[in-house]
Amino acid sequence: MNPEQKRTIPPSPSKIKGYITAILFIILIWGSSVKTESSIGEFIVGFPNIMDLLGQMFPPNWGYFNNITDAMLETIRMAVIGTTFGAILSIPVTLFSASNLVQNAWIFYPVRFILNLIRTIPDLLLAAIFVAIFGLGSLPGILSLTVFSIGIIAKLTYEAIESIDQGPLEAMTAVGANKIQLIVFGVIPQVLAYFISYILYTFEINVRAAAVLGLVGAGGIGLFYNKTLGFLEYDKASSIILYTLVVVLFIDFISTKLREKLI
Amino acid sequence: MSETTRIIPKPKKNKIGLWFIYSALLLIYIWAFSGMGLPEIKQTAGQISKAIFSGIFHPDWNYISEPGGEDLLHGLLDTLAIAILGTFISAFLCIPFAFWSAANMSKGRAIPSFGKFALSFIRTFPELVMAIMFIKAVGPGSFAGVLALGLHSIGMLGKLFSEEIENMDSGPTEALIATGANRIQTLWFAIIPQVIPGFLSYTLYRFEINVRSATILGVIGAGGIGTPLIFALTSRDWNRVGIILIGIIVMVTMIDLISGYLRKKFI
Amino acid sequence: MIEFIDVSKTYPNGFQGLKKINLKIEKGEFVVIVGLSGAGKSTLLRSINKLNEITDGEILIDGISITDATGADLRRIRRDIGMIFQNFNLVKRSTVLRNVLSGRVGYHSTWRTIFGLFPKEDENLAFDALERVNILDKAYTRADQLSGGQQQRVSIARALAQEAKIILADEPVASLDPLTTKQVMDDLQRINQELGITTIVNLHHVELAKEYATRIIGMRAGEVVFDGPAAKADDETFAEIYGQGIKESGLLGESVS
Numbered sequence: 100m101n102p103e104q105k106r107t108i109p110p111s112p113s114k115i116k117g118y119i120t121a122i123l124f125i126i127l128i129w130g131s132s133v134k135t136e137s138s139i140g141e142f143i144v145g146f147p148n149i150m151d152l153l154g155q156m157f158p159p160n161w162g163y164f165n166n167i168t169d170a171m172l173e174t175i176r177m178a179v180i181g182t183t184f185g186a187i188l189s190i191p192v193t194l195f196s197a198s199n200l201v202q203n204a205w206i207f208y209p210v211r212f213i214l215n216l217i218r219t220i221p222d223l224l225l226a227a228i229f230v231a232i233f234g235l236g237s238l239p240g241i242l243s244l245t246v247f248s249i250g251i252i253a254k255l256t257y258e259a260i261e262s263i264d265q266g267p268l269e270a271m272t273a274v275g276a277n278k279i280q281l282i283v284f285g286v287i288p289q290v291l292a293y294f295i296s297y298i299l300y301t302f303e304i305n306v307r308a309a310a311v312l313g314l315v316g317a318g319g320i321g322l323f324y325n326k327t328l329g330f331l332e333y334d335k336a337s338s339i340i341l342y343t344l345v346v347v348l349f350i351d352f353i354s355t356k357l358r359e360k361l362i
Numbered sequence: 363m364s365e366t367t368r369i370i371p372k373p374k375k376n377k378i379g380l381w382f383i384y385s386a387l388l389l390i391y392i393w394a395f396s397g398m399g400l401p402e403i404k405q406t407a408g409q410i411s412k413a414i415f416s417g418i419f420h421p422d423w424n425y426i427s428e429p430g431g432e433d434l435l436h437g438l439l440d441t442l443a444i445a446i447l448g449t450f451i452s453a454f455l456c457i458p459f460a461f462w463s464a465a466n467m468s469k470g471r472a473i474p475s476f477g478k479f480a481l482s483f484i485r486t487f488p489e490l491v492m493a494i495m496f497i498k499a500v501g502p503g504s505f506a507g508v509l510a511l512g513l514h515s516i517g518m519l520g521k522l523f524s525e526e527i528e529n530m531d532s533g534p535t536e537a538l539i540a541t542g543a544n545r546i547q548t549l550w551f552a553i554i555p556q557v558i559p560g561f562l563s564y565t566l567y568r569f570e571i572n573v574r575s576a577t578i579l580g581v582i583g584a585g586g587i588g589t590p591l592i593f594a595l596t597s598r599d600w601n602r603v604g605i606i607l608i609g610i611i612v613m614v615t616m617i618d619l620i621s622g623y624l625r626k627k628f629i
Numbered sequence: 630m631i632e633f634i635d636v637s638k639t640y641p642n643g644f645q646g647l648k649k650i651n652l653k654i655e656k657g658e659f660v661v662i663v664g665l666s667g668a669g670k671s672t673l674l675r676s677i678n679k680l681n682e683i684t685d686g687e688i689l690i691d692g693i694s695i696t697d698a699t700g701a702d703l704r705r706i707r708r709d710i711g712m713i714f715q716n717f718n719l720v721k722r723s724t725v726l727r728n729v730l731s732g733r734v735g736y737h738s739t740w741r742t743i744f745g746l747f748p749k750e751d752e753n754l755a756f757d758a759l760e761r762v763n764i765l766d767k768a769y770t771r772a773d774q775l776s777g778g779q780q781q782r783v784s785i786a787r788a789l790a791q792e793a794k795i796i797l798a799d800e801p802v803a804s805l806d807p808l809t810t811k812q813v814m815d816d817l818q819r820i821n822q823e824l825g826i827t828t829i830v831n832l833h834h835v836e837l838a839k840e841y842a843t844r845i846i847g848m849r850a851g852e853v854v855f856d857g858p859a860a861k862a863d864d865e866t867f868a869e870i871y872g873q874g875i876k877e878s879g880l881l882g883e884s885v886s
Contacts, residue, residue, distance in 0.1 A: 135444055142505075146499070224578050228595070228603075324491055537787070542735030543731070544701075544739060
């Protein structure tokens with residue numbers, strides 16, 4: 100176009116890759132909305148119902164707080180016990196999955212594989228299975244939280260162990276320490292703070308999880324969602340939600356403060 | 363022979379503080395365990411566990427694909443579609459929340475603090491309860507699940523996005539202001555290009571979580587593989603439970619692998 | 630022409646960054662501001678395009694007060710002032726071309742820039758600018774794949790694409806090695822001479838100041854303590870600007886690398 104232009108402008112890179120990505124993405128979203136029968140129209144039609152529902156939830160039934168305090172305490176207990184068992188059981192799992200402690204790939208890879216399997220199953224699904232085995236109550240809830248906690252704590256901790264400073268370990272090996280001495284004097288001091296911090300973090304997650312486990316019959320305050328929502332008592336349901344919010348935020352606050360002090 | 367005993371004073375740790383923590387922990391555990399009582403284990407527990415294990419090892423292969431369409435593949439596909447759409451919706455809806463709660467996007471602290479509280483509130487509102495409420499609004503099915511995931515994920519994604527905005531380099535913003543760009547142009551040319559990779563990566567991370575969440579939405583009737591799983595559990599069809607569990611594990615693992623690969627490419 | 634009339638800057642904590650500055654900078658000058666860190670060089674430079682607000686006095690750009698300007702008026706004045714930063718301040722993940730084009734956004738409506746609909750002339754301006762700093766071949770490379778010196782040249786190109794009448798450079802070579810420092814300073818000098826763009830550079834390096842400046846302004850504790858042609862600035866002058874420690878510190882000698 101411009102005759103006096105003598106310089107060589109580099110050719111602009113092809114945009115085909117971008118277009119293909121965009122088209123694939125649109126197909127993915129469109130396909131998903133067809134599959135799930137989602138439509139904005141239906142949402143707009145249903146929207147007054149949502150407003151209506153929110154209207155019924157407000158104001159919350161303050162008196163209902165007394166009825167659910169026991170269940171709330173049970174929820175916290177479940178989280179405490181589940182996290183504790185999970186933390187204890189995750190210790191051996193951790194030690195066997197850290198590649199700098201167990202040099203044998205035949206051990207740490209299978210252990211990690213099982214760990215990954217555990218982490219693919221959501222806590223509520225575990226709870227549903229445990230309810231089928233043990234019946235209704237908080238026991239299946241605790242068990243599912245335990246298994247779930249192992250998945251998180253063991254993974255975070257073995258990654259922490261793998262990133263520790265190797266210097267002290269070499270120094271210990273040089274003075275002739277055996278494996279257990281190595282772990283007690285070389286590894287534990289370096290990762291203990293992280294381990295405790297991960298336990299607290301998992302506890303925060305578990306409190307939230309425990310609050311809904313009751314929906315599948317695994318104990319705690321979640322049972323009351325079924326009761327209240329089943330009877331269309333939305334003001335009570337919103338009391339449960341608010342109560343859970345307050346407890347969760349309070350526990351998060353304390354736990355975060357403790358974690359900040361640890362690390 | 364030296365008879366002098368050398369006394370090196372131990373550095374005084376805050377012993378009172380430690381003892382306080384230990385006794386607090388002890389009290390918590392006494393309270394927690396005493397409240398639970400001894401669990402009653404059903405007689406059939408062992409039998410059922412065995413049955414479930416045998417179900418996992420002898421899964422109902424025929425269920426993978428059945429002519430009626432009510433099979434494993436359809437259930438998993440439905441679950442995946444719920445997770446994709448829910449994540450997509452929340453990734454869009456959380457952007458205003460993220461800018462609202464990013465401390466470096468507004469003067470003063472009141473506005474971002476309030477935004478952070480709003481996100482915290484959404485995060486704590488359980489997605490299953492949201493799903494129950496959406497079922498009341500749009501009827502049972504996958505759409506209610508999509509809406510529940512879409513709304514619930516805003517809480518976490520909004521928080522992660524706002525942290526990404528807070529960690530960005532303010533230099534390009536300053537450079538754009540210096541060229542005479544207005545606020546929207548600064549946003550588009552200096553801020554968005556910096557935060558997009560982080561946003562995409564967090565969205566994929568949330569997608570991994572949402573795939574897991576979508577598998578259980580069916581428990582309360584919000585679509586996905588959870589519905590047939592609950593049916594199989596209640597009708598004690600352990601072989602079917604087995605194949606569904608295997609299906610979930612395989613799907614989640616594959617999604618994690620793909621998403622992890624993509625996330626590495628973005629950062 | 631840039632005029633400072635009784636300009637003062639007091640920070641909220643009471644620290645006086647600038648004290649009653651009066652200056653006139655003519656079109657086409659190559660001014661280097663020297664002084665210790667904290668002497669107020671940066672504050673002075675950044676007050677010219679109002680990145681830092683002053684608390685007293687007035688700054689006029691070609692007779693128009695930027696101190697009073699706000700909104701669209703302020704953006705129009707800023708459009709004519711290019712700025713180069715110590716840390717380049719490029720969008721690292723965007724291409725070089727997009728970074729240079731971002732200098733043009735002040736000329737167009739918001740929606741037009743958002744859809745990337747820059748006119749052909751703008752692209753030509755960007756390519757011209759890149760050619761002038763010898764990195765035209767990198768136009769479609771991502772900015773984070775360039776070396777520090779190349780990135781700084783991209784930011785010079787951004788100022789050129791802006792068709793700036795004034796270029797402000799805040800410690801433009803502080804993060805660069807000696808060789809690229811020379812290239813970047815040469816670029817600035819060439820642009821100043823060929824296009825007549827008023828150039829104001831902050832430096833803490835005396836040798837560079839003497840080599841490139843047509844005029845040197847020395848600052849100390851928020852005040853102008855020297856203002857004159859580069860030729861008139863001798864060791865005594867710098868001793869005054871930097872305090873007595875300068876002779877031992879080696880800042881004056883060739884030993885500085």
